[in-house]
Amino acid sequence: MTTPTWFDTTIENALINHKSPGDEHGYFVYQLEVLKAHLASLQQQDVIKLWFAVKANPLSKIIQTLDGAGFDFDVASAGELTQVLAQGIDPSRVLNTGPAKSKKQISSFVKQGVRTFVVESINQLNWLHEVVLEQELSSAETDMPKVLLRVQLQWHEGEKNPLGGNSLTPFGLSVSEWQNIHVDNYPALDLCGLHIFQWGNMLSNEKMFSLWSQMIPPLTELATSIGMKLKVLDLGGGLGIDYLGAGQTLSWPQVIEDLAIIKEKAGVEELWLELGRFAVAECGYYVVPVVDRKMNYDQEQLVLAAGINHLLRPAITEQPFPVQILREGFTSENATMQAFALHGPLCTSMDKLGHFDLPSDIAVGEQLVFGYCGAYGFTESMPFFLCHELAAEYVYQNGSLIQVRAAQPASSYLA
Structure with missing residues (x-):
């Protein structure tokens, strides 16, 4: 070659x-035409909703190109939100993630029109509920924030990966901790989904499908136990790039085929991915x-x-x-x-x-x-x-x- x-x-x-x-x-240097073509190929499916993890590249021209391709935006800081909104993105197309959300930041995001949140602790959940009540948001379904609970699972012995595996991380809570809450205690919020993401730069379709499959039973059981009608499952990102040139590359058609199975088994209305490197690298x-x-x-x-x-x-x-x-x-x-x-x-x-x-x-x-x-x-x-x-x-x-x-x-x- x-x-x-x-x-x-x-x-x-x-x-x-x-x-x-x-x-x-x-x-x-970033090739915008190449990016546009790649994003178009990712969107040629109706199985999953695609978000862009802004942490991967927050350059204005990159965000604008992803906007044109129909992606919505995963932001994990006030700075990322400012950058996305500066490109004319409507805040209704923003998903707020990240382990360090203070009540002050949550309040600011809500005031700016963000209505979709991944909460990573019971504190964050309580703060978001309090903010919605304090700001007297309309009870109309369109104004009620959508909330996904981030779950951290334990894997089989030896299953390690860059975002934790069996190691304790600040990302989300265990199933047992989330079982201390109940959906009915948060009437101002639409607790409609779960978020799970504990891997990084995965290069094997088989490995990804195995991880996704293992998650379904504990997540669906958690939703049932806290009174949640599980409508949305967010699988984060982690789809890999073959930096080392080892010939290990993910097949996007296979990803979509596998996720269609996951979506059916989980019984959810929407399946989300937050792509970073796989979208723009x-x-x-x-x-x-x-x-x-x-x-x-x-x-x-x-x-x-x-x-x-x-x-x-x-x-x-x-x-x-x-x-x-x-x-x-x-x-x-x-x-x-x-x-x-x-x-x-x-x-x-x-x-x-x-x-x-x-x-x-x-x-x-x-x-x-x-x-x-x-x-x-x-x-x-x-x-x-x-x-x-x-x-x-x-x-x-x-x-x-x-x-x-x-x-x-x-x-x-x-x-």
């Missing part, structure tokens, strides 16, 4: 020819130059202008973003390749972006392009350590790079 499957060569010339002194420490790239090359204990090392200060994910998951050199006419077949360790500029051994085969003649000043950076790139980075620059963000549309956010020096945020 001469070109990696994650790299769209239609953008290659634009990246090679892009010259901007402000971007010499790295920049992000493939549309994005990150470009950064090499600033040094050296041999160290028989290991070739490349030091880049930016590392985890722009791409933190490799340090916390040990799954690097895929990378290749930006060089006109390059293919792996016409170059001698060798192994390199990639590092960023931070004064910490954490600042490593992975080990990759790259051209043996790679030189200082040449640029690398990382893939799957449409999700968990810019806003998951840590630019403030060592007072580094904030990266620029571009969209690629109609054959041109269009700047959405200019690079910003440390002076823009230092006090």
